[in-house]
Amino acid sequence: MSGRRRLPLAWIVTLPFFAYTLLFMFLPAGSVLIGAFEGKTHGYTISNVTTLFHHPYIDAFKTSIEISGTTALIGGAVGLAVAYAAIREGTPRWVRSALTTFSGVAANFGGIPLAFAFISTLGPLGIITVFGRSHGWDPTAHGFSLFSKTGVELAYMYFQLPLMILVISPAIDGLRKEWREASSNLGASQLQFWRYVGVPVLMPSLLGAIILLFGNAFAAYATAYSLTAGTVNIVPILIGAYYSGNVLNNPHLAQAMAFGMFAVLAVMMVFYIPLQRRAARWAK
Amino acid sequence: MRPTRRIAPTAVIWLLIAFGYFFIPLIATFLFSLKSNQTGHCCTAANYSWVVHSSAFWHTLKISFLLAIETIVISLALFVPTIYWVHLRVPKLRPVIAFLALIPFVIPPIVMVVGLLQFFKGTPSWFYAQPWGFLAGAYVILAFPYMFFSLDAGFRSIDVHTLTEASQSLGARWGTTLVKVILPNIRSAALAGSFLTLAIVMGEFTIANLSAFNTFPIFIQYVNESQGFPAASLTLMSFAITWAAMLSLLVVGRKRGQRAAIVAGAR
Numbered sequence: 047m048s049g050r051r052r053l054p055l056a057w058i059v060t061l062p063f064f065a066y067t068l069l070f071m072f073l074p075a076g077s078v079l080i081g082a083f084e085g086k087t088h089g090y091t092i093s094n095v096t097t098l099f100h101h102p103y104i105d106a107f108k109t110s111i112e113i114s115g116t117t118a119l120i121g122g123a124v125g126l127a128v129a130y131a132a133i134r135e136g137t138p139r140w141v142r143s144a145l146t147t148f149s150g151v152a153a154n155f156g157g158i159p160l161a162f163a164f165i166s167t168l169g170p171l172g173i174i175t176v177f178g179r180s181h182g183w184d185p186t187a188h189g190f191s192l193f194s195k196t197g198v199e200l201a202y203m204y205f206q207l208p209l210m211i212l213v214i215s216p217a218i219d220g221l222r223k224e225w226r227e228a229s230s231n232l233g234a235s236q237l238q239f240w241r242y243v244g245v246p247v248l249m250p251s252l253l254g255a256i257i258l259l260f261g262n263a264f265a266a267y268a269t270a271y272s273l274t275a276g277t278v279n280i281v282p283i284l285i286g287a288y289y290s291g292n293v294l295n296n297p298h299l300a301q302a303m304a305f306g307m308f309a310v311l312a313v314m315m316v317f318y319i320p321l322q323r324r325a326a327r328w329a330k
Numbered sequence: 331m332r333p334t335r336r337i338a339p340t341a342v343i344w345l346l347i348a349f350g351y352f353f354i355p356l357i358a359t360f361l362f363s364l365k366s367n368q369t370g371h372c373c374t375a376a377n378y379s380w381v382v383h384s385s386a387f388w389h390t391l392k393i394s395f396l397l398a399i400e401t402i403v404i405s406l407a408l409f410v411p412t413i414y415w416v417h418l419r420v421p422k423l424r425p426v427i428a429f430l431a432l433i434p435f436v437i438p439p440i441v442m443v444v445g446l447l448q449f450f451k452g453t454p455s456w457f458y459a460q461p462w463g464f465l466a467g468a469y470v471i472l473a474f475p476y477m478f479f480s481l482d483a484g485f486r487s488i489d490v491h492t493l494t495e496a497s498q499s500l501g502a503r504w505g506t507t508l509v510k511v512i513l514p515n516i517r518s519a520a521l522a523g524s525f526l527t528l529a530i531v532m533g534e535f536t537i538a539n540l541s542a543f544n545t546f547p548i549f550i551q552y553v554n555e556s557q558g559f560p561a562a563s564l565t566l567m568s569f570a571i572t573w574a575a576m577l578s579l580l581v582v583g584r585k586r587g588q589r590a591a592i593v594a595g596a597r
Contacts, residue, residue: 059415060423063408067430070471074445075437081448128348131341138337141345151576152352155569157535158550162565163355165554166362171370173358204355207348265438268535272551282440282536289447289540304444311436 078308081301094302102279103299107306110264110280113195117202118259122252124203125210126218132211133218146215149208156205157268164201164273168192193274201273202263209262210255217251217325250324257318261311281307356569362562370559377563386549387564394546397461398531401469402524405477408470410520413481414512417490424482431478434471439536442468447541461543468537469530476526484519488512521582529575533568 085091097103132142167174168185169192178185191197221244229239267282276283281303288300364373367380381387416423434442446468450458457463493515497507513520535547550568554561 056415056419057423060412060420060427063412063427066408066470070446070467071430071433074442074449077449078441078445124344124347127344131338131344134338134341136337137341137345145345145348147577147580148352150580151573154529154533154576155572157533158547158554159533159565159568159572160355162550162554162561163359166562167355167358171558173361174354203351207351261436265440267438267440268539268547271535271539272554275555282438285440285444286536286540290542300444301448304441307438307441311438315436 078301078304081298082305084298084301086296086298094296094298095305097299098302098306103284103303103306106279106281106284106303107310109195109278110282110307111310113199113202113280114260114263117199117206117263118256120199121203121206121259122210122214122256125207125255126214126252128207129211129215130218133215142215145211149211151208153205153208153212156266158272160201160204161269161272164192164197164204168197168200193277195278198270198273198278198280201269202266205266205269206259206263209259213255213258214248214251217248217255220251221247250321250327254318254321254325257314257321261314264307264311359562359565362559363566365559365562367557367559377560380557380560381564381567386552390544390546390549393461393544394532397466397469397545398528400462400466401473401531402527404466404470405473405523405527406520409477409481409523410513410516411508413478413485414490414508417485418494428478428482431474433474435475439472439534440540442471443537443540446537461538461545464541465538465543465545468541469527469534472530472534472537473523473527476530477523480519480523480526481516484516484522487519488515518582522579525575525579525582529572529579532571532575 082094083090083092085093098107128145131137132145164172166172168190169175170186172192175185192200225243225247226239229243234242265282267286270278270280271283271286276287285300285303285307288297361372363377364375365371366374366376412427416427446464450464452458457467490512493511494507497511502511533547534545535551538545538548539551546568550561550564553564
């Protein structure tokens with residue numbers, strides 16, 4: 047019984063942390079949850095959430111998911127190829143450490159400065175645009191605009207690629223040299239090694255990393271906001287528009303959209319956690 | 331298998347693609363920053379001097395920097411005693427705290443700010459209308475994952491029990507033990523967490539924009555919209571700040587073999 051009486055005392059020191067979490071995390075989260083189901087004037091309703099399934103909200107969710115999906119898949123594939131190129135035998139050691147250091151910095155590099163870097167590269171007066179134009183190939187004449195969905199995807203890749211490189215490199219390290227030697231001793235070709243050993247071992251880490259990249263792009267706001275001046279129709283920008291102008295007449299809609307984003311991410315987490323567990327099996 | 335000494339051709343291609351994709355935008359920004367805002371021709375340092383002579387630049391930079399310091403101080407005050415105590419007395423709580431600290435990594439800042447604005451609406455204006463209140467409160471939450479995982483790794487690498495017993499058997503009280511014995515031993519972990527927090531706060535746009543505070547990233551966005559070429563020099567300066575913070579982190583973390591961390595705040 048004496049142990050039972052000492053326990054609450056030991057917990058007291060951690061109280062400020064829990065109080066802070068409650069005040070700045072759980073109560074605000076709760077107010078979003080309640081607000082999403084509150085009526086415009088009074089009472090509770092599900093109409094805010096059902097409105098999300100109509101134009102223009104459903105389109106925003108669609109565009110958000112498309113951008114996140116595209117950049118996660120392409121960023122994932124290219125990131126894997128680059129990480130493997132840096133790690134594989136034959137590549138000098140310094141390449142890998144340089145790439146890891148740079149990725150650590152570049153993965154943190156997003157938002158307003160990133161948008162401007164892309165404007166100076168591929169914008170109407172950007173270095174590549176001007177260079178292409180003076181050599182008889184104008185990207186804008188072929189329907190390319192940096193201030194579109196494609197432009198946003200291109201810019202997102204700048205933080206998606208390094209994130210993929212950082213996340214997948216340990217998994218590639220887990221592909222042991224002995225496995226490769228064993229499979230080639232048994233007469234397997236390069237292709238067969240990847241088909242029957244490499245990809246199956248990497249698969250959980252790969253899928254997990256792609257989900258992580260999806261969430262990373264799905265949450266992004268500043269880059270798209272700055273690049274397209276808020277014209278690309280993605281969920282974070284629609285939410286932001288409510289607070290800066292009065293685009294929406296119902297404040298609970300912004301909360302419903304926040305709730306919707308949270309729901310999409312929650313579904314992603316449901317897939318992510320078991321994948322993470324399987325991936326850990328092969329970790330060194 | 332024949333040992334391959336030389337670098338594979340496909341590896342060279344992929345590395346070159348990555349190199350081009352990463353460096354061309356940086357070079358382009360640099361070239362832009364040298365162009366004259368009046369004529370559009372190269373080369374002048376006028377854009378840099380415009381930034382340095384802009385009072386709004388120094389004003390917002392100061393706000394963001396002080397916010398970062400405030401966030402770091404609050405986070406350290408919140409986490410150091412908590413993690414110390416958890417490692418010393420209630421290890422059962424560690425997974426709970428790790429889970430709570432990870433939540434802000436998963437929740438998009440845009441969702442966070444909607445909740446915070448709603449919940450704190452109607453609180454006194456010294457809190458709600460001041461960056462030092464509302465914004466700092468939100469940034470501490472953003473810093474949670476980075477502070478926790480840096481400090482937790484630091485505490486795991488030292489022997490908390492022996493240090494505490496040694497200190498107390500020499501007559502030190504809790505406060506003395508924490509400040510004079512524990513803190514110096516986790517200094518590099520605390521520094522790592524602080525640099526990460528600095529990088530987040532200096533680049534955070536979403537929460538500041540939606541709650542209408544005039545911080546450094548907001549100023550950059552304002553210049554982006556209004557001044558073509560000076561924006562390029564400002565962009566490079568803000569890179570330099572983030573990169574300095576991240577590289578200091580790598581220098582501090584190298585000793586403990588810590589991997590580079592990922593900040594989600596800026597996006």
